[in-house]
Amino acid sequence: RKEVEQDPGPFNVPEGATVAFNCTYSNSASQSFFWYRQDCRKEPKLLMSVYSSGNEDGRFTAQLNRASQYISLLIRDSKLSDSATYLCVVNRNTGGFKTIFGAGTRLFVKA
């Protein structure tokens, strides 16, 4: 089993839809969590850090559930420009540093 797992996708949604991405992690010692966005053949770029209290940035909301070892990203009112791959990232520093990327979920937003 992979240490970080994401929905395999792809997701195909119309403009204006709400879409949710899910990510689970297996190591309870994980300490910090992120969502990155990656456009085709480009570098990943940080979308949001994920805090225990949850956080929102415009149309984007990220949630962390430590008890269930689960992270989510919600995009409201999808735009064509949201089409990309969304990567879940989990870090820990106990027992040595580890940073683990999920395989990503591809999103296609269509007019």
Next chain:
Amino acid sequence: DADVTQTPRNRITKTGKRIMLECSQTKGHDRMYWYRQDPGLGLRLIYYSFDVKDINKGEISDGYSVSRQAQAKFSLSLESAIPNQTALYFCATSDFAGGYNEQFFGPGTRLTVL
């Protein structure tokens, strides 16, 4: 100008050749990383460095070596390239503010080993 740069951006080489990929950053970050990305597997950490004299193996270091020549420079070498090292390679940097380790990536190097 980009904060994290990688050279070359594309490289085609033959099996057995020695290849060096270079990464430079102007962000002033202490931490630097090398990843490879393969379709369906996501990014996997090859090596990382938290300071100039610090080198650590990541998940998939076999067949690779690195050098941290200065705070701003971190190079990745393939001593004898093989076809399954064909991949997209990313360099990244971070500081450690608040323990959150947000990483900033270079544009990538597409390496093909024939």
